[in-house]
Amino acid sequence: MMMGKRFLALGLTVAMTGSLLAGCGSAGTESSAGASAGSSESGRSGNENAKVELELFSTKTENADILQQMIDGFMEKNPDIKITLTSESDAATVLKTRLTKNDVPELIAMGGDSNYTELQSAGVLLDLSGEDFISEVQSAYLEMLYDVNVDKEQKAYGVPYATNASGVLYNEDLFAQAGVEVPQTWSEFQDVVIKLQEAGITPFELTFADSWTCLPPWNSMAPVIPAENFTDERKEGKTAFTGTHEEVLEKYLWLLDYAQDDFMGTTYTDGNAAFANGAAAMMINGNWAISEFLNTNPDMNVNMFAFPSVDEADRNTVTSGVDVLLAVSNQGDEAQQEAAKEFIRYALTPEVAQSYIDDQFAFSAVNGVEQKNETVSGVSKDIANGKVSNFPDHYYPNGFDLSAILQQFALNKVDGMDDTENITETLQSCDEQYDAANVE
Structure with a gap:
């Protein structure tokens, strides 16, 4: 069962989205890490001798540059891991096609919508509920994620990262x-x-x-x-x-x-x-x-x-809803899964999480990370007071x-x-x- 309109008592400190569906933003032009303006060269060719290689598949073209910066920072600290970013404008179709071919990316950055539900229900995402970094995420956004799990299962098959307005x-x-x-x-x-x-x-x-x-x-x-x-x-x-x-x-x-x-x-x-x-x-x-x-x-x-x-x-x-969550495929080998979890742990650190929301004019699902930019000040108070409804189309069937x-x-x-x-x-x-x- 899907939930109806929700006035979430978020208790948020203001901290921000198509998406695969339009509530969360999707540029109408194709982009990839290899062609994206501002993508660093190290993100495409760094750590060539890495022992573990991952693909991070993003469903938002708008965040390609900041994700690439995050990847570069992570790889600098983890020379044994190489991450390649894929950012597609028609991400929903691409991801579904790859799902049918059992070609699920090791890391996925996507919205908390029906496309996430489809992957979750297909059983291809790793349950991250027991990971120590889950405690870094605001409980209200974990509840949003549970609400779009099949049968509202109380497990985190993704980590809410950025939220939107x-x-x-x-x-x-x-x-x-x-x-x-x-x-x-x-x-x-x-x-x-x-x-x-x-x-x-x-x-x-x-x-x-x-x-x-x-x-x-x-x-x-x-x-x-x-x-x-x-x-x-x-x-x-x-x-x-x-x-x-x-x-x-x-x-x-x-x-x-x-x-x-x-x-x-x-x-x-x-x-x-x-x-x-x-x-x-x-x-x-x-x-x-x-x-x-x-x-x-x-x-x-x-x-x-x-x-x-x-x-x-x-x-x-x-x-407002979960604009970006980070999910890990359970199809990769153990080394890939552990490397993917390490990237999420890195992404959740306050400095990195702050850099993401500052770049995207977003709000954060990470405890203590606040959005202070004046361009969204008009909705910050409403969000902080829980005067929020989730995107209704997140609850419509795929x-x-x-x-x-x-x-x-x-x-x-x-x-x-x-x-x-x-x-x-x-x-x-x-x-x-x-x-x-x-x-x-």
């Missing part, structure tokens, strides 16, 4: 120019959007040419608007998207009216660059995009706030391609389909495709 990214300078402040409710949000437009500022930059970026608005509203136990009951066949998610899609359609004209043709890469250069005031996405903005415009004043889904401010939450459904939903809007008809058709598609994928 999804909501509304905004240009502080454009907000000041229009004389608007961060909204706390849906009505206030609507007022901000209209005032921005009246000031001649495009409210939203959307990047729907990459289907995964259609998910963040849904992932913000779906944990708040429907019943709290929806994901549990949907898995059990006790409820449906039809009859419960109409308000989510009504508000989604409203947002589309205030995006740039070509949002269906704008890629994540191009939209990030445009947003960084002031083309729009807001982008609905996650902290994983901030590094992309600042690479384009280091002087950009960007921050985040929780998506205000409803008019009851206390109900609105930051969408094979349920919600991002494609929502991309078609947005295209229907552009093509002039009646809103009521569009909502009805989209929720029917959700139910049909969910049921087809919801098999044990």
Whole structure:
């Protein structure tokens, strides 16, 4: 059984994401350690005489450079171990293909979502529950991991490493120019959007040419608007998207009216660059995009706030989950497994964990490692106070391609389909495709 909306009493010290699914960020262009800008040569050719060789397979292209730096630092301290980084844009497909060929990488850095569940349920991941380094991880994020294990098994087949925040990214300078402040409710949000437009500022930059970026608005509203136990009951066949998610899609359609004209043709890469250069005031996405903005415009004043889904401010939450976990394949030999665990132990040290979240504008699952960057200060307090909901799509069955459904939903809007008809058709598609994928 999958859990529903969760207001986690995280007790976090603020410490941050497609992913294979869009809640967690995935650049739309292919990258690898061998070609990634900034990757060090030692990461590709160092420790040539090593006794143990590992592959670290990452599902996020945005973190390739910092992972390479971590690998280089580890190999310098461990000359008998060589680690090669693989970072793929179509990571889910690549990993599934390799799973069918019994070619599972020795180390995997991935999101805590249904793709992790698939590997965990396939029995190819090493149980790390008994390792001493597990005590370095915040218990709240271990609980998130347990929740996506098959049958909610209380074992750590991965180590939560970095966590994220999804909501509304905004240009502080454009907000000041229009004389608007961060909204706390849906009505206030609507007022901000209209005032921005009246000031001649495009409210939203959307990047729907990459289907995964259609998910963040849904992932913000779906944990708040429907019943709290929806994901549990949907898995059990006790409820449906039809009859419960109409308000989510009504508000989604409203947002589309205030995006740039070509949002269906704008890629994540191009939209990030445009947003960084002031083309729009807001982008609905996650902290994983901030590094992309600042690479384009280091002087950009960007921050985040929780998506205000409803008019009851206390109900609105930051969408946050395990953006990166580190898992070890049980298919490697004993020496490879021990070397992989040594890398995780190294990654969990405060200095290394801090370097990762500083680079990625992320939060950390490691005890005592805090994110202090001003670019995410707008959501830090909510996260510290546990005003958080996990990504709902982490609990949908693998094979349920919600991002494609929502991309078609947005295209229907552009093509002039009646809103009521569009909502009805989209929720029917959700139910049909969910049921087809919801098999044990």
